[in-house]
Amino acid sequence: MASSYNAKEEDGHLSGSAGLGGTAIRTRKPDNTAFKQQRLPAWQPILTAGTVLPAFFVIGLIFIPIGIGLFVTSNNIKEIEIEYTGTDMSSPCFNCSQNFSWNSTTPCKCVLSFTLDQPFESNVFMYYGLSNFYQNHRRYVKSRDDSQLNGDLNSLKDPSKECEPYRVNEKPIAPCGAIANSMFNDTLDLFYIDPNGTKNQIPLVKKGIAWWTDKHVKFRNPAGSNLTAVFIDTAKPVNWRKPVYELDTDSENNGFINEDFIVWMRTAALPTFRKLYRIIQKKNNMTPTLPRGNYTLEVTYNYPVRSFEGRKRMILSTISWMGGKNPFLGIAYITVGSICFFLGVVLLFIHHKYGNRNNSSDIPN
């Protein structure tokens, strides 16, 4: 980048010199200041091949290592996806997927088995994934009442209009709105099949999956000692099986501050998304969190996705500083870095061929 400070000295002291002659004649003469006369010292970069060459090389040299780093990190993340939608006849969940009803009292269960080829070393995050689910539909996104969720009693009694038509079902619905109404309600359980054939349930931690601020600031249960009493005058969302105060037995994870609920309420940006379901915490340093071997996934199949041809997945993933597995950014960095480097070379060539002409006495015509 070319740079030159062609600072011209300010002669602002001339301003108001008219008054110096003792005669206090006020003239309309403009102040002779650098600002008013547009003579502020200025840095005037000139973009030519010669001047910007270093920039290109520097970008190239910085981006390529970053890209490689990202790529390697991403590759080190272990991830497995199990689809359990059951569209396929062969799928164990086929039957469950066929008889859809939000309100069926008998839960449909299906069991999928899978194998981990490599052990998952650190904490493993368990996600459920939905695809073709437009949680970002404008009217869907709007259909919630944040003050109700924040524990506001007035909003509990009289939910926001935005919640229509899931606002009042004889009694005001809590939590109201389409987002809450369509909450994901499959239950996923994971079992490790020992080489000797015993089935060990893997402990899934359901706390700490939502944002801390959401759990502690944004979502609050209405004031009251007993949740059941607080929600007594409200109706459950139409599609829910249980009222909101029965989401969990743990009072720290019940009602509006149920973390599954909070996670669901943070609407996904894109129609294919995953949401954190559980965390499998590393027990000790000696054994991997999920050792190599066979596993089964037991699904309590409640959530219908057939109407929009959605897919449901269960995802197990380790996490790095850059989040989940995504090779894109690494590749992009490497590519852009290379392009910059290449452009740098091209410019170097151009600079050698044409640049000298400009810098010498020749004036462009």
Added chain:
Amino acid sequence: MRLVKRRWKDVRVGDFVRVLSNQIIPADILLLHTSDPNGVCHMETANLDGETNLKQRRVVPGFSTPGKPFQPQTFSSTVVCENPNNNLNVFKGYVERPDKRRTGFGIDSLLLRGCTVRNTDDAAGIVVYAGQETKSMLNNSGPRYKRSKIERKMNTDVLFCMLLLFFMCLIGALGHSIWLETFTTMPSYIVPDRNGNYTPSVLAGFYMFFTMIILLQVMIPVSLYVSIELVKMGQIFFITQDVELYDEELDSRVQCRALNITEDLGQIQYVFSDKTGTLTENKMVFRRCTIVGTEYRHDENAARLAVVSGANEEEEDTLYQQTKLPKLPLEELQDSHTGDKNHANTQVTAANRHRSRVAAGAQCDMAFSTPLETVVVPDRKLTLEVDRQMASILSGPYLDFFLALAICNTVVVSTVTAQRQRDKGRSNSDGSFHIMGQWFRKGSLRNVFSSMKFFKRDGETLADPFAKDEDEPDMFHSSDVSDSTTGQKVLSSEGEVKRSLSRTEEVCYEAHSPDEAALIHAAKAYGFTMVERTPYHVTVKLPDDTLLKFEVLDVLTFDSTRRRMSIIVRHPHTNEIIMYTKGADSAIMERLGNVFSDMSQVDNVAKQIAVKTQKDLDMYARDGLRTLCFAKKVISEKEFKAWFAIRQEALSAIDEKEERLMDTATNIENNFTLLGATGIEDRLQENVPETIQALRRAGMQVWVLTGDKPETAINIAYSCKLLDHEQDLVFTFSTNRKSVCKMRLEDTLGEVRRSSLSPGAEVQFRGNNSGFTLMEHSIGLVIDGPTLSMAMSDDLVEQFVELCKHCRAVLCCRVTPLQKSSVVKLIRQKLRVMTLAIGDGANDVNMIQAADVGIGVSGQEGMQAVMASDFAITRFKHLQRLLLVHGHWCYSRLANMVIYFFYKNVAYVNLLFWYQFYCGFSATAMIDYWLMILFNLLFTSAPPIMFGIMDREVSDSTLLSLPELYKTGQHSEGYRRSTFWIAILDAFYQSLVCFFIPYWTYNGSDIGIFSFGTPMNTVSLFTIILHLAIEIKSWTVVHWVIMIGSVLAYFIVTLAYSAICTSCNPPSNPYWIMHKQMADPMFYLVCTLTTVVALLPRYTLHVLRGTLAPSPHLGARQLERLPPSRREQRIREWRGLRDTCISPSLRSQEHSSSPCPTA
């Protein structure tokens, strides 16, 4: 009877109004009474027609009551006049008295609104037209709403944006319908309406169209209009603050009266200029004279003028010192002859000069009486000669010459008072005026004054100018009785002790034309002072202080056919009847008494004089001086009597009065004895030739439109380098017959076409934008008013315009104000070019309004032009800086800003649009509403505005030294349709990058809508700000502060907003989103990568263009880097390069048999 003060707006038809001297007339008033014994009233019409001379108005015949105050209560007649019309020169009506007697009146009894009463203490009359019906108001066509070229272009581009928006919304609507169609049963994320019903997909799509409009409406840059207004305000601020455009003399800056066309200043292709007062100072300065064949160069005077032209205050001071010093011996010399009179003269000079400085800011004190014009330093040789003749004989050609100078004119002697009053009148002419109540007060005041005068004379602290001048009883007497003014003289002397101390002839001249003023001041410099003029007498004081009181027998006024005027007087001593004549050289020379027929000895001498004088005259003309010849004729008593009888008959004639009067005049005006000739300079304003030269080099065509006569106009055109003696091939069009005009047009056009097409190199140059088209422009066209109107008639107009295109300079003389404006309109419409009109007088108002940019020169001719103009400057030379520097800056700034604004909006809005493909075209925004609004309002609004106000690609000094750089604006290179579309394309590209890099990064992850939108918003901000950073050409402190401040503002506001807002602004609910994102390293990685990718193409393109095909501007910027000495050399090289490019074609042109004007 009582007179009351009224506001202008309260004046009604039928009111009796009295206007005092130097007041502006509030309505069209039929003159019924004046204080003048002859029933006349002088009026200055400069506000109306630009003529600075005084017009005489007469009381309606039969109503004149000289010496008595006006008594409206006795007026019982009926006034009948025509309906209001806009003709300033025609007015008809009659007054019917109670006894049914009718008296007709015409325009010469009408005082026009807007004019100023001069030299008449008071005038009274009845209002015949008031308000909007007055002639001056009817002549005012009202302002034209001007819209700049960029804005016009921009508006079409806004339409394109709307079209784009329409298509995007259409895609959204269709997409939504189709998306809905894919569902057989409604999924849980599609929200039914209140009753649980789902909207049919087609209808939903239809609704979606409008929802999309609301979402994407930012596409239409409404804020652009607001920003443009702000930018223009800033630009205007800087223009008015420019100290280079400040006129110290008048204490005025450049005024920007139109706020919305600053950038048009950078696109001007045709400049139409008025001559008088614009190119020239409209100050006639006596330069040289030739008397009976001897030329007097007046070198001393020339030296003085040369210094004056600096026109700076300090300079003027030093000048005075300088000129005074060499004058000293001269003074002594004169003192020996004429006492200390000349010394006093010098003091007057000093006083004058002093006064002009003190009164800086006020208009010039009176018409044609600045020191520049009034002070003439006598030629030493000539002074000696005059003194010799004075001493020996009391007559002689030298004396005759100066007597002719002094009396052969229509100059009115006025007093200091009038002058002072005028100053006052000018300063508070704010609309209120005095109706007759003033009269009484003034009357009583007058008594006080006259008594005071005598008292003062005794008290003797402030000398009355005439108090001690016992030699001048005549004069004292006359000034005492003539008017009420003498009393006020005392008043005047109070104010200016220095002045009154000079104790000499403190006379002021009210001349009808600046030439006359110059001449009479020249005569005064040699001691021939006209001290009094009445209709019947004219008194001249000679160098030896004797007074000559001539009896005026007749005055043959000037007219344009005879082109001369004569005065017939009776010499007080010899009793001879003498006619002094002055006139254009041809008008005098052809009537010299049989010089060329007779071969006698005496005549031979006369012939020699004539030949010598003619030679001098030719020389004067070459120097661009206005020449006048002076001649004398002694008429015998008998001859005069005979002629006078015929004259009287002609005067009383009713039919063909004009012709008969002219015949009589021609009859007597012959057999002149040539006295001599004068050369008067209509001084060009400083730097006019340089300015015209620079405008030319900047690719502007300069036309001069003047009401003046061809000879003068051509003289000026040559002296201001509009036409060039060597280079230009000048065609003159002046004919009264249309067929001739047509023929001439066709011939010239054919010739021009042939010559411009013949050299092959020429075509090449025309193809090149930055190349010169000098060759075909070396044609000058001079056309006069009548011919112009023929050329502009429907059948010839095409050819005329075609010819004009080829002309380098066009000079139109004798054109009316209306013609001026129609020429401007013609060129503007036919050639579709940007026009600028510059003028100073009311006669330029039409032209100023017709042009794209109207510039008023606030000079001496009233404020009409300034009021009608878009910009008002004080000197013509300011035009150079105004156009080349400010125009260029404003244009490139605004053009860049507008383009940037379009880009900015499209780039941002498209983010939302791309998102629609991933949210079922449901018009979801992934960015918080408030942040979206603030993004345009707060985070990205200040940088473009600052960019539009303060960016500076090339410095002013470079722009001035390389006017060629102006051409980018002329060819609208800053803002073209292609530039627009490139910006839009770039915006699309950048928005794609800004959307899809985050998209691919976060796709399939657990990211929430607004967490997804945050990096996009941030990335957009960086892209948009850094895009501007690439475009900014010079970074000052302000730039840094605003750019960094905008980014900081974004982070601070967003962080604060998402920290405070726990449950506000549903549905976005930005709580803690920004913090969460900023704690994530991915956020920074995404932002960096996206910004780099988004800006890489533009940056690379800039670099490549800068290296491979640098624009002239880039070259100029590189020049600025060089040390001053190198820079000078390069600039010369640059120019030289261009000149050598031109000259071969020039040479080939000359050789290719085209008629070149080489002498």
